[in-house]
Amino acid sequence: MTTRVAVHAEGPSLVEGYGAIAGAESMRVLEGLARRLRGRRIVMVNTTSTGGGVAEILHRLVPLLNELGVETVWEVMPGDPRFYGITKSIHNALHGAPATVSESDWEHFMAVSAHAARQLELDGDLIMIHDPQPVALAAMRRRPGQTWVWRCHIDLSVAAPDVWHAVASHLPRYDSAIFSHHEFVPELPLPAFLVPPSIDPLSDKNRDLSFDEERELLAPFDLPARKPLVVQVSRFDRLKDPVGVIDAFVLSRKWEDSHLVLAGGSADDDPEGAEVLAEATVRAAGRGDISILALPPDAHRTINALQRRAAVVVQKSLREGFALTVSEALWKQRAVIAGAVGGIPLQVIHERTGLLVRSVEGCAYQLARLLRSTELRRRLGRNGKEHVRQQFLLPREARDYMAVFARALG
Amino acid sequence: MTDAGAVLTGAARAPFEPEAVVYLVQPARRNVADLDQLLDAVRTVDGATLFLHTQMPRLRPDTGDDGPVDDLSGWVRGVVQDVTTAERLAFAIAAARPEIDDVRARLVEVLESIPQKTRAEQAAPEGGRLELLRFEVVRVPTGMPATTADELFEALSRCDRTTWFHHLIEEAWLLPGPIPVVEWLKAAGAPRYAELVEREAASGRSVDGLRSRILQRWRRSGIATRLASGDRNARDSREVAGRLARRISGGDRP
Numbered sequence: 176m177t178t179r180v181a182v183h184a185e186g187p188s189l190v191e192g193y194g195a196i197a198g199a200e201s202m203r204v205l206e207g208l209a210r211r212l213r214g215r216r217i218v219m220v221n222t223t224s225t226g227g228g229v230a231e232i233l234h235r236l237v238p239l240l241n242e243l244g245v246e247t248v249w250e251v252m253p254g255d256p257r258f259y260g261i262t263k264s265i266h267n268a269l270h271g272a273p274a275t276v277s278e279s280d281w282e283h284f285m286a287v288s289a290h291a292a293r294q295l296e297l298d299g300d301l302i303m304i305h306d307p308q309p310v311a312l313a314a315m316r317r318r319p320g321q322t323w324v325w326r327c328h329i330d331l332s333v334a335a336p337d338v339w340h341a342v343a344s345h346l347p348r349y350d351s352a353i354f355s356h357h358e359f360v361p362e363l364p365l366p367a368f369l370v371p372p373s374i375d376p377l378s379d380k381n382r383d384l385s386f387d388e389e390r391e392l393l394a395p396f397d398l399p400a401r402k403p404l405v406v407q408v409s410r411f412d413r414l415k416d417p418v419g420v421i422d423a424f425v426l427s428r429k430w431e432d433s434h435l436v437l438a439g440g441s442a443d444d445d446p447e448g449a450e451v452l453a454e455a456t457v458r459a460a461g462r463g464d465i466s467i468l469a470l471p472p473d474a475h476r477t478i479n480a481l482q483r484r485a486a487v488v489v490q491k492s493l494r495e496g497f498a499l500t501v502s503e504a505l506w507k508q509r510a511v512i513a514g515a516v517g518g519i520p521l522q523v524i525h526e527r528t529g530l531l532v533r534s535v536e537g538c539a540y541q542l543a544r545l546l547r548s549t550e551l552r553r554r555l556g557r558n559g560k561e562h563v564r565q566q567f568l569l570p571r572e573a574r575d576y577m578a579v580f581a582r583a584l585g
Numbered sequence: 586m587t588d589a590g591a592v593l594t595g596a597a598r599a600p601f602e603p604e605a606v607v608y609l610v611q612p613a614r615r616n617v618a619d620l621d622q623l624l625d626a627v628r629t630v631d632g633a634t635l636f637l638h639t640q641m642p643r644l645r646p647d648t649g650d651d652g653p654v655d656d657l658s659g660w661v662r663g664v665v666q667d668v669t670t671a672e673r674l675a676f677a678i679a680a681a682r683p684e685i686d687d688v689r690a691r692l693v694e695v696l697e698s699i700p701q702k703t704r705a706e707q708a709a710p711e712g713g714r715l716e717l718l719r720f721e722v723v724r725v726p727t728g729m730p731a732t733t734a735d736e737l738f739e740a741l742s743r744c745d746r747t748t749w750f751h752h753l754i755e756e757a758w759l760l761p762g763p764i765p766v767v768e769w770l771k772a773a774g775a776p777r778y779a780e781l782v783e784r785e786a787a788s789g790r791s792v793d794g795l796r797s798r799i800l801q802r803w804r805r806s807g808i809a810t811r812l813a814s815g816d817r818n819a820r821d822s823r824e825v826a827g828r829l830a831r832r833i834s835g836g837d838r839p
Contacts, residue, residue, distance in 0.1 A: 200745035204605045207725035357612045357716040369610045369718070494712050515664045516712035524654060525663030533666070533710050561646045578607035578723040 178295050180224040180249040182237045189239045189377075196376050197570045205570060208577040209243035215584055217247040218299035222262065222308040224251050228372075229305050229328055232572070235375055239573055245580075250295050252309040258287040262308040265342065269307065271333030281341060285311060292316045301580050304349075313348035322583040325352045328372075330496040332358045350583055353576075356497050356518050368579055371521065373572035374502050374563070380475040381506055384483060392480035396468060402434040403486035403546055408478055408503075411439045411452040414494045416514070418451075419535050421458045421465065423491065426539035428464065431546035435459075438468040438481055483507050486552065487545050491538055495519055502567040505529065505559030510545045510552035512538055522567065528559040600730040601769045603740050606722050606751040608641070613717040619708035620670065623657070624696035626717060632685035634719045636758055639678045639688055641720075643791045644750050652791040656715070657692070664713040670699065679789045683757045722751075734775035737766075738803040746792040753786040753795065778803070 194202040219237060221229050233249050240247040254262070261284050267274040276284075292315035301322045304310060306329060313323045325346060331339065331354075339361065346352065351366045360367050374381050384392070398404065405424060409415040417437050424435040437455060440448065452469065459465040470477060482488055488504035488511050495517025502522050504511050511529035513519045523529035530545070532538045545552055565571075613634050617623045627635070638656040645653035654662075655678045662671030677691035696704065709715070727744055731737035741748065752766045764786060770779035781802055785795040 198745070200743065203727070203743070204607070204725055204745050204747065207605055207727060208607070208723075210728070211725065357718065360612050367611060369612065514712075515710060520660070520664060520713070523663075524659060527651065527654065531663045533713075558646075565646050574607060575609070578609055578725075581725075582609060582721065582723050 178250045178253060178291075180233075180237075180251055182234060182241075182249060188242065189235065190242050192377055193239070193568070193570045197564060197568055201570055201574070205243055205574055205577065208574065208581055209240075209245050211581045212245045212577060212584065215245070215301065215580070216299040217245060217580060218297055218302045219247065219249045219305065220252055220295065220297070220302060220309050220312065221249075221305040222252050222254060222259075224249075231375070231378070232569075233305075235377075235569060236573055236576070239569075240577075245577070248296075248299070250297070252288075252291045252312070253294060254287050254291070254308075257283055265307055265338055266329065268335040268338035269329050269331055269342070271335065274335070274338070276338055276341070288312060289315055301584060303576075307342045310342055310345045314345060317348055322580075323349045324579060324583065325349045326370075327352060327354050327359065330356070330359050331361055334361070351579065353579060358517065359496070368575075370572060370575040370579070371518065371567065372497055372499055373567050373569045374499055374506060375569045376506065378475070380479050381503060382479070384476070384480055388476075389480045389483055392477050393484060396436075396466060398436065398466060398484075399434050402432060402464075404436055404481075404484055405433050405487045405489060405542060405546075406436045406438065406481050406485035407489040407491065408438045408481065408500050409490065409492075411437075411448045411455065413447070413451055414492060415439075416491045416493050417455040418458050419493075419538070420489055420491050421455060423489075423535045423538035423542060424465070425462075426536065427542040427546070430543040433464070433486065433542075433546055435465045436468060436481060436485075437465070438470055438478065440470065440472060478503075479507075482509060485509055487512060487542060489538070489542070490514065490519065491532065492516055492519065498522070499567075501529075502563050505556075506563045506567075508553075508556035508560045510555045511559060512541050512545065522562070523559075524562065527555070528562045529555055600732045601737055601766065601773075602730040603727050603737070603744055603748050604751060605725040605727055605745055605748045606755075607725065607747070608637075608720045609723055610637070610718050610720050613719045616714040616716045618714045619705055620661070620665065620667070620696060620699060621701060621704035623661075623715070624693065624704060627657075627689060627692045627696065630717055631719065632759070634717050635685055635689055636755075637718055637720055639681075639692075640754055640758060641750075643754060643789075644746055645791070647791050647793045652789075652794060660709070660715045661707075664709045664715070665707050667707045670695070670707065683754075683787055685758065722755075732773075734770055734773050734778050735803075735807065737770070737773075738778075738800065741796075742800055746796065749796050750792045753782060754792070757786045 190202055219233055223230050237247050237249045261276060261280045264274040264276050268276060288311035292312050297316050301324065303324045303326055304312060305326045310325065317323055347364055349365055351368060352363060353368050353370050354360045355372050357369055407420050411417060456467055459467060482504050488509045490498055490501050490513040492498060492514040497518035501511055501513055501519055505522060505528060511523055512532055513523045513529060515531040515533055520531060523531055525531045530541045532541055613630065615626060617626050642653045642655045655675060658671040658675035661667050661674055673695045674692060677695050678688060681688035681691050727740065729740035731740050757764045764783060767779045767783045770782060781799060785799055788795060
């Protein structure tokens with residue numbers, strides 16, 4: 176059974192595609208790093224080749240590194256249904272959600288890891304393990320001369336201590352770790368680097384859409400064509416404060432006419448999400464100027480169209496991980512109002528690339544201010560796009576990984 | 586004598602190869618929630634952390650006519666929302682000499698002037714703490730060694746902003762003694778370029794701003810040099826261009 180993922184190397188050049196967007200100078204730094212890494216072999220390991228943010232990144236990152244001349248392969252750790260159930264519980268517990276991982280679950284976790292360790296090739300100079308599922312492989316397969324890096328994409332700030340300690344017990348076998356945000360970094364016995372996540376400007380969620388495409392994608396929702404849209408794209412989660420967004424919108428309507436769209440996942444598998452969706456629906460009841468859209472998980476182009484059609488994008492979170500939806504909106508030159516929490520202030524520089532708020536009233540005030548001034552919206556949108564171009568596009572994430580590799584490999 | 590085209594004079598001098606850099610950022614394991622904690626942090630954090638939060642934002646793009654905002658005044662303005670203190674901190678950072686001790690002293694002075702009770706009250710909302718960071722540098726050779734000032738600026742014009750930041754700002758702040766690129770330009774017989782680079786490095790401008798000013802000066806001076814020189818190729822080019830212009834305008838008919 177093969178564990179290696181075949182990634183598409185044909186098609187248009189990614190170096191050229193990203194170069195046209197991020198700039199030739201930025202791509203030259205990647206080429207310089209690639210020269211330092213030439214002759215070395217990188218192996219990426221995760222547990223799925225389809226679905227989820229990590230697989231999405233690797234489908235672009237692996238061919239990009241190869242095109243740059245850094246030999247990179249991607250292996251998927253095999254498992255069984257029970258293993259995936261256990262790793263889902265581990266994932267939830269690390270996110271702070273209630274979940275139990277029993278002694279027998281950990282035994283199964285280790286047995287599957289041992290089986291996978293025999294199947295995977297792991298024949299590189301540097302092995303990059305993504306997330307906790309394959310974390311035990313280092314102890315089983317690390318060879319002398321190899322460098323192992325653990326890339327954690329998860330917010331560990333409220334992790335269940337017992338589950339985190341079990342995962343962390345494997346980390347002394349690694350040389351360094353990478354986290355997305357400083358708040359996610361626990362105490363560790365190894366160097367921890369911060370590599371913020373990024374958006375892919377060539378993906379369906381972020382690529383340019385034609386006017387016709389945009390109109391076609393939004394047609395099913397019967398949104399008013401002539402009113403400015405205020406949009407929040409988020410899970411229905413109390414920490415994203417959808418009810419607070421509705422309250423702020425209602426306050427702002429005393430001054431400016433607009434239409435609010437709250438778009439998020441359908442919350443079928445999330446009981447709290449369903450509760451919050453119900454609360455938001457009750458709060459918006461009887462109002463023709465609010466649309467609540469439950470979208471399927473793969474509605475990337477619809478989200479793209481909604482963000483592009485918005486006059487103002489709101490992300491009024493009360494607590495956040497990184498909130499890449501903010502970068503997505505900024506990349507589309509939208510004016511953004513967002514809560515001053517988590518990774519948001521890195522993306523929204525107050526009064527420069529967007530507006531930070533701390534209250535419902537503050538959100539209402541800034542909303543009315545933005546709806547009144549096309550010029551202010553344009554200025555913030557223009558600045559925001561440039562900020563994202565420099566800081567939050569995929570080539571920057573690739574550059575940071577390559578720098579970690581170069582540091583580790585000497 | 587013009588600086589453009591000046592060549593290395595010291596036999597011992599090696600060519601100067603600009604380097605791009607990647608700053609690998611790490612948590613400094615310290616955060617601040619209010620102005621009182623900020624004061625304590627400014628007094629005690631290491632120089633690299635203070636440099637990262639006060640100077641590294643100059644790497645960010647300009648926004649319209651505005652330069653990038655430093656992290657400290659940006660946090661105080663955007664998150665704590667104390668506009669007066671934010672303005673004073675921004676001024677202290679912009680006015681500091683390129684020395685960690687100087688910027689530290691100026692920041693302490695601003696924060697100490699606020700009563701302790703007020704400092705403690707001026708706080709971030711939950712989740713809005715300022716996490717302090719530090720960094721390691723990974724160097725990336727550009728493969729463009731320069732032996733003359735012209736070659737150096739030609740190479741720099743093709744480099745990304747980290748290269749400019751590294752050679753003009755980071756090395757000015759964090760290396761003891763004179764800035765290496767300035768010294769190299771002097772040794773290469775280009776004292777006026779050395780002076781220009783030194784002045785811009787200390788200007789507090791963003792990397793975008795100083796890059797565009799330095800390159801503009803270099804290009805202007807290059808044009809003047811070429812026009813003034815008796816370079817045969819340039820003269821030939823001018824003659825060809827003149828003949829072509831006369832032909833187009835009909836003034837060169839036999």
